Amino acid sequence: MSKNNPSKPPKKSSGKSKSDKKIPPRPSVPPAGSSANPTSSDDKQVGVTPSQLQGKTGIVSKPITRKAATKAQTSAPEVDRRTFVKWLAIGWTAFAAVLGGYGSLVLRYLFPNVLFEPKQSFRAGFPDDYVVGEVSERYKDQQATWIVRDSEKIYALSTVCTHLGCTPNWLENEEKFKCPCHGSGFYKTGIHFEGPAPRPLERFKISLADDGEIVVDKTQKFQQEKGEWDDPESYILA
Amino acid sequence: MIETIKEVINKITNPQILFPILAVSYLFVFPMNNFFEKINRKLGIYKLWTRNGGILMMSGLFAFFCFGISDPNFRKIVSKPDNVPIVGLLFLVVFFLWLSMKQAYDNDARIAAGKPPQEAEDAKEKILVWPDLVYIEFICLILCSVLLLVWAMALQAPIEEPANPSVSPNPSKAPWYFLGLQEMLVYFDPWLAGVVFPTVIMIGLMAIPYIDNNKKGSGYYTFNDRRMAVSIFMFLWIVLWIFLISVGTFLRGPNWNFFGPFEYWDLHKLEALTNVNLSELIYMIWMKKQLPSNILLREMWGFLAVFVYFGVMPLLLAKTVLKNVFKNLGPLRYSVFVILLLFTASLPIKMLLRWVFNIKYIIAIPEFFFNI
Amino acid sequence: MSGNNNMFKKVQDYIVNSQVWKAVFRTGIPRTRRQRMMVVLNGVFLHLHPVRLPKHAVKVKYTWCMGGLSFFVFLVLTITGILLMFYYRPTVEYAYGDIIDMREQVPLGIMREIHRWGAHLMVITVWLHMFRVFMTGSYKPPREFNWSIGVILLVLTMLLSFTGYLLPWDQLAIWAITVGSNMAGATPFAGTGGPGANLLAIGDVNFVTSTSDAKFAMLGGRFVGEGALLRFYVLHCIGLPFVIMIFMIVHFWRVRKDGGISGPT
Numbered sequence: 066m067s068k069n070n071p072s073k074p075p076k077k078s079s080g081k082s083k084s085d086k087k088i089p090p091r092p093s094v095p096p097a098g099s100s101a102n103p104t105s106s107d108d109k110q111v112g113v114t115p116s117q118l119q120g121k122t123g124i125v126s127k128p129i130t131r132k133a134a135t136k137a138q139t140s141a142p143e144v145d146r147r148t149f150v151k152w153l154a155i156g157w158t159a160f161a162a163v164l165g166g167y168g169s170l171v172l173r174y175l176f177p178n179v180l181f182e183p184k185q186s187f188r189a190g191f192p193d194d195y196v197v198g199e200v201s202e203r204y205k206d207q208q209a210t211w212i213v214r215d216s217e218k219i220y221a222l223s224t225v226c227t228h229l230g231c232t233p234n235w236l237e238n239e240e241k242f243k244c245p246c247h248g249s250g251f252y253k254t255g256i257h258f259e260g261p262a263p264r265p266l267e268r269f270k271i272s273l274a275d276d277g278e279i280v281v282d283k284t285q286k287f288q289q290e291k292g293e294w295d296d297p298e299s300y301i302l303a
Numbered sequence: 304m305i306e307t308i309k310e311v312i313n314k315i316t317n318p319q320i321l322f323p324i325l326a327v328s329y330l331f332v333f334p335m336n337n338f339f340e341k342i343n344r345k346l347g348i349y350k351l352w353t354r355n356g357g358i359l360m361m362s363g364l365f366a367f368f369c370f371g372i373s374d375p376n377f378r379k380i381v382s383k384p385d386n387v388p389i390v391g392l393l394f395l396v397v398f399f400l401w402l403s404m405k406q407a408y409d410n411d412a413r414i415a416a417g418k419p420p421q422e423a424e425d426a427k428e429k430i431l432v433w434p435d436l437v438y439i440e441f442i443c444l445i446l447c448s449v450l451l452l453v454w455a456m457a458l459q460a461p462i463e464e465p466a467n468p469s470v471s472p473n474p475s476k477a478p479w480y481f482l483g484l485q486e487m488l489v490y491f492d493p494w495l496a497g498v499v500f501p502t503v504i505m506i507g508l509m510a511i512p513y514i515d516n517n518k519k520g521s522g523y524y525t526f527n528d529r530r531m532a533v534s535i536f537m538f539l540w541i542v543l544w545i546f547l548i549s550v551g552t553f554l555r556g557p558n559w560n561f562f563g564p565f566e567y568w569d570l571h572k573l574e575a576l577t578n579v580n581l582s583e584l585i586y587m588i589w590m591k592k593q594l595p596s597n598i599l600l601r602e603m604w605g606f607l608a609v610f611v612y613f614g615v616m617p618l619l620l621a622k623t624v625l626k627n628v629f630k631n632l633g634p635l636r637y638s639v640f641v642i643l644l645l646f647t648a649s650l651p652i653k654m655l656l657r658w659v660f661n662i663k664y665i666i667a668i669p670e671f672f673f674n675i
Numbered sequence: 676m677s678g679n680n681n682m683f684k685k686v687q688d689y690i691v692n693s694q695v696w697k698a699v700f701r702t703g704i705p706r707t708r709r710q711r712m713m714v715v716l717n718g719v720f721l722h723l724h725p726v727r728l729p730k731h732a733v734k735v736k737y738t739w740c741m742g743g744l745s746f747f748v749f750l751v752l753t754i755t756g757i758l759l760m761f762y763y764r765p766t767v768e769y770a771y772g773d774i775i776d777m778r779e780q781v782p783l784g785i786m787r788e789i790h791r792w793g794a795h796l797m798v799i800t801v802w803l804h805m806f807r808v809f810m811t812g813s814y815k816p817p818r819e820f821n822w823s824i825g826v827i828l829l830v831l832t833m834l835l836s837f838t839g840y841l842l843p844w845d846q847l848a849i850w851a852i853t854v855g856s857n858m859a860g861a862t863p864f865a866g867t868g869g870p871g872a873n874l875l876a877i878g879d880v881n882f883v884t885s886t887s888d889a890k891f892a893m894l895g896g897r898f899v900g901e902g903a904l905l906r907f908y909v910l911h912c913i914g915l916p917f918v919i920m921i922f923m924i925v926h927f928w929r930v931r932k933d934g935g936i937s938g939p940t
Contacts, residue, residue, distance in 0.1 A: 245557065263669050419939065420939055426732075431728075458788070466849040480798050522938040522939045672868055
């Protein structure tokens with residue numbers, strides 16, 4: 066019934082009228098829609114919705130019959146509707162903007178400025194500690210790294226499966242890393258060859274310290290599919 | 304003798320065999336059109352939804368578990384605390400499936416004879432909520448809490464070793480109600496299986512009432528009045544959801560290999576899973592060439608396939624198989640429906656491609672994490 | 676015997692006619708038809724129901740009771756969950772030990788069992804409820820919207836169960852969450868492992884990095900650790916129950932407003 070008036074919640078006129086009579090009439094702020102409304106309140110309820118009447122006078126003397134109300138709605142002037150739509154649009158835009166603003170604040174709140182995480186680089190002994198052709202699991206538990214030595218170089222493989230982050234197992238006999246979560250398989254080099262993993266294991270930056278000890282820096286990663294394994298920082302020659 | 308039976312069951316339950324069997328037999332159990340309906344009648348499959356059929360199904364399931372429990376490997380899987388609810392779920396789903404289908408067939412028979420469905424007959428009588436409904440609720444509630452208490456006292460809630468980020472348990476499974484999703488992860492990339500598909504499932508479920516514009520079959524059990532809807536739902540619910548959960552629970556073992564229910568979980572079971580991408584299949588194996596270095600050229604065929612699947616298939620289906628559906632639903636409903644349907648069908652299709660052709664990705668662009 | 680009965684009657688009359696009893700139970704013992712209707716109309720909880728129903732609507736064969744049971748199990752989970760919170764500390768250091776202690780050191784140590792199995796049961800009852808609603812075509816007009824609300828409730832149920840999965844901080848927990856959060860990390864455009872993320876960049880500066888993607892928001896860190904445990908704990912105990920409660924209110928309200936339980940028309 067009060068569809069034409071955005072500033073007032075819909076009210077049932079008959080029930081409300083009694084209590085409204087007791088309070089003094091509100092200062093007559095014309096509702097948004099009525100400024101362009103040519104009909105005055107004297108017009109015997111034609112072209113006026115109940116809530117507009119209320120807004121003007123603060124009092125609704127007679128409950129409006131359903132017939133009159135529908136008539137009012139259908140015969141409401143065109144301008145009225147346009148203003149209404151305009152206010153509706155503004156109202157909803159503002160509402161969405163406020164909601165979006167709060168939403169983005171909350172979203173930002175989820176990302177703290179400071180992170181407390183363990184140190185990302187470690188020393189991994191001397192090159193001679195590693196046997197050619199072997200996968201060393203010495204730093205798997207503490208540092209999530211396999212150190213592999215082949216005939217020419219030493220590289221550090223991340224133990225995080227590129228599928229969904231489980232830790233694969235090194236199967237000595239089959240010469241492969243096999244992920245228990247979804248069955249991805251990787252060669253000793255880290256290249257994927259079976260199961261759902263979309264790309265090879267990542268390698269970490271590896272270098273020799275001044276005293277000849279191996280240093281693995283996990284903040285820097287090298288990905289084969291981007292052609293980064295040729296980068297001299299991703300391996301050390303042995 | 305028993306060993307042979309177990310061997311046979313082990314062989315059959317390999318999803319690569321069981322899934323096609325299930326997918327095909329489902330068509331006859333929940334016949335979508337008259338063709339399948341005729342065969343259903345001829346074979347007498349509809350008798351499953353009678354009293355005797357129900358007893359047969361339930362006792363068959365029960366007998367299978369009784370038979371299996373004597374096997375140490377089977378016992379180990381079934382009695383794992385976290386798997387108990389799934390065993391229960393299997394019985395419950397079969398029972399309620401039977402209960403709903405039986406009522407549906409009974410009602411269909413009544414309607415065919417010109418009578419209203421049973422519910423309409425009952426609805427003529429009005430009763431008071433107190434005491435008739437309140438008491439039923441109260442009894443249900445007590446039974447449920449007794450069940451829960453007994454369950455809680457009989458079985459300890461599972462707790463494993465303390466968390467250890469460097470050792471993944473083998474196999475490591477998601478909570479059982481997500482095992483359907485985990486199964487999808489084997490065939491699709493995480494962004495599809497973990498993000499897009501769940502979203503599509505959610506939206507698709509929410510869209511059901513707006514797509515299904517069949518006015519009949521509201522408020523009573525029926526199969527005849529809404530064959531299409533029920534039979535599609537059964538495929539999603541029984542074949543894709545419940546079945547894949549069962550596969551994930553009972554048939555996936557170490558290294559995520561398939562194991563029969565009576566097979567020993569051998570950590571070193573070797574299964575060649577060497578897969579190729581569609582581009583590799585086309586260029587390297589069929590055309591015996593190098594892969595083109597240009598990504599778009601390389602993945603051209605994959606893009607073409609996906610375009611045909613989602614772009615051309617809907618039109619083609621509207622002209623052929625789904626002609627009547629298109630007529631009933633209208634263009635907008637039909638497009639939503641057919642896209643959802645194609646998303647659904649993509650899972651079995653991808654499974655078959657993997658099993659038959661060892662295809663890993665249709666489109667493979669790992670450079671941008673974009674694999675389909 | 677009759678003296679005993681008389682005595683009993685007297686006491687009963689005294690209680691039923693006392694001011695306290697009458698103040699609490701307005702309608703008296705519901706014996707007459709009118710009283711039985713008033714009981715439902717006046718009670719705040721029973722008012723969830725209409726006063727009268729068509730007979731098919733109370734047949735267990737038709738309803739399976741699953742919707743009601745889901746709600747009941749939810750209440751059980753709320754109560755046991757609150758009790759569990761008395762003994763559980765959501766830190767990496769204590770979580771696992773507290774869970775063990777709940778069984779070994781706390782009297783009636785099956786509270787966690789009830790909670791865990793209840794969670795499983797709720798997932799099952801919600802599924803079966805949806806199954807029933809589908810099979811009776813109860814999602815059809817005018818109940819379409821309530822079906823959609825129901826789907827949201829299903830998702831929330833599973834999210835509640837999923838967030839609870841991490842809290843024992845055992846192997847089962849962290850690997851399920853690792854896999855789950857890596858899926859979130861594969862969200863297109865919002866996760867570092869998803870397609871499109873590295874397109875959102877100006878020059879060398881990526882907007883979506885491992886400290887600003889969907890996975891990070893979920894875990895409160897780059898790995899499953901202290902932050903993740905706390906976030907999941909808060910979501911499990913307060914955040915999601917709050918949301919599911921709101922949707923449940925809408926769901927129940929709409930059941931009534933859409934014309935009560937479905938039936939043949």
